[in-house]
Amino acid sequence: MTGDAVPGLVAVVAVTVATLAIGTWGLRFSRTTSDFFVASRTVNPRLNASAIGGEYLSAASFLGIAGLLLVGGAQMLWYPVGWTAGYLVLLVLVAAPLRRSGAYTLPDFAEARLGSPTVRAACSVLVVGVGWLYLLPQFQGAGLTLESAIGAPRWVGPLIVGSVVLVNVMSGGMRSITFVQAFQYWLKLTALLVPAMVLLAVWAGDGRPGGSGSGDGWSVPVEGGGAIGLYGTYSLMIALFLGTMGLPHVVVRFYTNPDGRAARRTTLVVLALLGLFYLWPPVFAALGRVYGGDLVADGHADVLVLELPRLMVDGIGGELLTGLVTAGAFAAFLSTASGLAIAVSGVLTQDVTSRFVGERGPTASVAAAFRLAAALAVTVPVLVALLDTNVGVAQSVGLAFAVAASTFCPLLMLGIWWRGLTSAGALAGLAAGGLGAGGAAVLNVVGVEASGWLGALLVQPAAWSVPIAFATMILVSLATASQTPAHARRFLVRLHTPEVLEVGHGG
Amino acid sequence: MSDHRPQRVRVTGPPRYASGPRSRIGDVHDQTPLGDVFLRSLLKEQLALAIRVLVLVGLTLGLLPLVFHLWPGLADLEVAGLPVAWVVLGGLVYPFLLLMGWRYVRSVERNERDFTDLVAGSERPTE
Known part of the structure; x- marks a missing residue:
C-alpha cells in the first residue's frame, strides 16, 4: 500500500458507512412482512426509479462498458443500448400487468397464473440460479477493484461487499434497501459525470488531440x-432486449409500485435515468483512446475508468477524481449485489427457509425466515468467489441475460398475453430455453473452444435459444x-x- | 346507546394468490357478454399498441447492424467531428427510446381511461 491507496481507501470507507447509515435509517420504517418484501407497495415512481437504476447499473455498466468500448469500439455500444432498450420492451409488454x-x-x-406448484418450483430454481450467477461476478469484481485501488488482497472485496449487503438486507428488507439503492444511483451518476466533465475540460485545454489509429x-x-x-x-441484441424483463432483481422491484399506472411511470423514469448515465462511458472510452494507450497494450482496459483521472490530471485533483470513481465503482458492487440478494432471499424465504422457522406469530417468523434466507443467498456466492476466481466477469453477466431471455421472457410474455398457456407448456419451454442457453454458456465457461459458426452459436446462444423456448412453450x-x-x-x-x-382486484 | 352498536366487521388483507375460487364479482363480470366484448377489445388494443412500439424499434435500431453491414462505408461518415455510429448509438438513441416510452404511456393510459368510461357508463362492473 502506498500513497496511491489513500483516495481509494477513503472512498470505499465513505461509501460503506453511508450505505450502512441509510440502511439503518430505513430500518425505522420497516415493521411488517410486506415492508420486507415489497416495501409495503408504497414507493413513489421517482424514488422507485432511482432505486431500480441504482440496482441495475452494476460494475459491468460502471467499469466494464468503458473498457469494452475502448478495446472493441462502436460494436460494444450495443451493451448500454440493449440494457436501456430492455426497459422499453419491459414497459410495453409486462410492467403494468406484472404489478x-x-x-x-x-x-x-x-x-x-398457472396454478401449478411444479412450475413454481422450476421458477424458484431458475431465480436462485440466475441470481447466484449474477452475484458471483459482483463479488469477484469487488475483489479486483480493491486490489487495483488500494492494493488489498483479492479476498477482501468479496468479504466486505458480502458483509455490508448482508447487514443491510437482514436489517431492513426491501424498504431500507430502496433508500440505499436510490442514493447509489445518484452517487454513481455523479462519480461518472463529474470526472467526465473535468477530463473533457483537460482534453480541450490540451488542444483537443485526436485519437490514435482511426479506421x-x-x-x-x-x-x-x-x-x-x-x-x-443480433444475438446479443436479442439477449439484452429480452433478458432485462427476466432478471429476478429487476422484476421484484415492480411489485413495490402502488399500482399498474405507477409501474409504467416508474419504467419511464428508469429509461431517462439509464440514458443519462450511459452517455458518459463513451466519453471515457474516447478519452482513453487519446490518453490511455498503455492500458490497452497492458491488457488493463477494464480499469480504464479508475485509472484515467490519474493519467490525465496530476496532483491532488487527480487523486480526488480517483477517489470519486472508486466510490462509484464500489457503490455499483454494493447496490447490484443488494438487489440480487433481496430477490434471491425473497424466493428462498417463501420456498425453503419458512419451513424451518417455527410458528411464532406471522410477522416474527417471516422476518426470521427472511434473514435466514438472506444469509444463504449471500454466503453461497461469496464462498464460490473466494474459492474460484476463473469465471470471467463479463461471461457470467452475459450468461445471466441469455438464460433470463430464454426462460422468464417467454413465460412472462405468454403468461400475460396468451390465455392458452398451460403448465406443461411452461415447464417444457423453461426446460428447453434453460438447457439451451444455460448449456451453451456452461460449455463456454468450462473452456470448450469452437470456431466459425459453431463458436458463434455457443458464444451468443440467444438468437436460437429464445425462439426455441417460445416455440416449445406454444406447441x-x-x-x-x-x-x-x-x-x-x-x-x-x-x-x-x-x-x-376493481375487477378481480382485492376481493 | 349500546343497542345501536354497529355490527363487527372482520377486516382482512388481500389474498396472496389470484387462483382458486374467491370473489364472485369478477366471475359475474366475466360472463357478461357485453363485458366480454369490452375486455377483448381492450386487450387487443393494448397488445396492438405494444407491438407497434416494438416494430418501430425493430425497424430503426434493429436495422442498424444490417445497414452498417451492407454499407461499411457509412462508418466513416462524421457528424460534428464524431463518427456517425457513436453519435447515434452513444447519444441520440437514449432520447429516442425515452420518447417512444413516453408516447406509449400516453396512449396506453388514454386507452384505459376510455375503457373505464365505457364500462362505468354502461354498467357498473362491481355491482
Whole structure:
C-alpha cells in the first residue's frame, strides 16, 4: 500500500458507512412482512426509479462498458443500448400487468397464473440460479477493484461487499434497501459525470488531440467477420432486449409500485435515468483512446475508468477524481449485489427457509425466515468467489441475460398475453430455453473452444435459444390445450384492467 | 346507546394468490357478454399498441447492424467531428427510446381511461 491507496481507501470507507447509515435509517420504517418484501407497495415512481437504476447499473455498466468500448469500439455500444432498450420492451409488454398480478416474486406469478406448484418450483430454481450467477461476478469484481485501488488482497472485496449487503438486507428488507439503492444511483451518476466533465475540460485545454489509429473498425457498430459477426450482433441484441424483463432483481422491484399506472411511470423514469448515465462511458472510452494507450497494450482496459483521472490530471485533483470513481465503482458492487440478494432471499424465504422457522406469530417468523434466507443467498456466492476466481466477469453477466431471455421472457410474455398457456407448456419451454442457453454458456465457461459458426452459436446462444423456448412453450401448450387453467381468463382480465374498476382486484 | 352498536366487521388483507375460487364479482363480470366484448377489445388494443412500439424499434435500431453491414462505408461518415455510429448509438438513441416510452404511456393510459368510461357508463362492473 502506498500513497496511491489513500483516495481509494477513503472512498470505499465513505461509501460503506453511508450505505450502512441509510440502511439503518430505513430500518425505522420497516415493521411488517410486506415492508420486507415489497416495501409495503408504497414507493413513489421517482424514488422507485432511482432505486431500480441504482440496482441495475452494476460494475459491468460502471467499469466494464468503458473498457469494452475502448478495446472493441462502436460494436460494444450495443451493451448500454440493449440494457436501456430492455426497459422499453419491459414497459410495453409486462410492467403494468406484472404489478397487477399482485404476486411478490416470479415464482409467485407463475403459480398464480398457472396454478401449478411444479412450475413454481422450476421458477424458484431458475431465480436462485440466475441470481447466484449474477452475484458471483459482483463479488469477484469487488475483489479486483480493491486490489487495483488500494492494493488489498483479492479476498477482501468479496468479504466486505458480502458483509455490508448482508447487514443491510437482514436489517431492513426491501424498504431500507430502496433508500440505499436510490442514493447509489445518484452517487454513481455523479462519480461518472463529474470526472467526465473535468477530463473533457483537460482534453480541450490540451488542444483537443485526436485519437490514435482511426479506421480500424472503431466506428463500426457491428461485429467483424461477415455473416457470423452480424449473427453475433443480433444475438446479443436479442439477449439484452429480452433478458432485462427476466432478471429476478429487476422484476421484484415492480411489485413495490402502488399500482399498474405507477409501474409504467416508474419504467419511464428508469429509461431517462439509464440514458443519462450511459452517455458518459463513451466519453471515457474516447478519452482513453487519446490518453490511455498503455492500458490497452497492458491488457488493463477494464480499469480504464479508475485509472484515467490519474493519467490525465496530476496532483491532488487527480487523486480526488480517483477517489470519486472508486466510490462509484464500489457503490455499483454494493447496490447490484443488494438487489440480487433481496430477490434471491425473497424466493428462498417463501420456498425453503419458512419451513424451518417455527410458528411464532406471522410477522416474527417471516422476518426470521427472511434473514435466514438472506444469509444463504449471500454466503453461497461469496464462498464460490473466494474459492474460484476463473469465471470471467463479463461471461457470467452475459450468461445471466441469455438464460433470463430464454426462460422468464417467454413465460412472462405468454403468461400475460396468451390465455392458452398451460403448465406443461411452461415447464417444457423453461426446460428447453434453460438447457439451451444455460448449456451453451456452461460449455463456454468450462473452456470448450469452437470456431466459425459453431463458436458463434455457443458464444451468443440467444438468437436460437429464445425462439426455441417460445416455440416449445406454444406447441406443448397447444398439445395440452385441455389442461388450460380454469381461472386463466379471469387472471388475464385482472392483469389488463385498470385498478379503478376493481375487477378481480382485492376481493 | 349500546343497542345501536354497529355490527363487527372482520377486516382482512388481500389474498396472496389470484387462483382458486374467491370473489364472485369478477366471475359475474366475466360472463357478461357485453363485458366480454369490452375486455377483448381492450386487450387487443393494448397488445396492438405494444407491438407497434416494438416494430418501430425493430425497424430503426434493429436495422442498424444490417445497414452498417451492407454499407461499411457509412462508418466513416462524421457528424460534428464524431463518427456517425457513436453519435447515434452513444447519444441520440437514449432520447429516442425515452420518447417512444413516453408516447406509449400516453396512449396506453388514454386507452384505459376510455375503457373505464365505457364500462362505468354502461354498467357498473362491481355491482
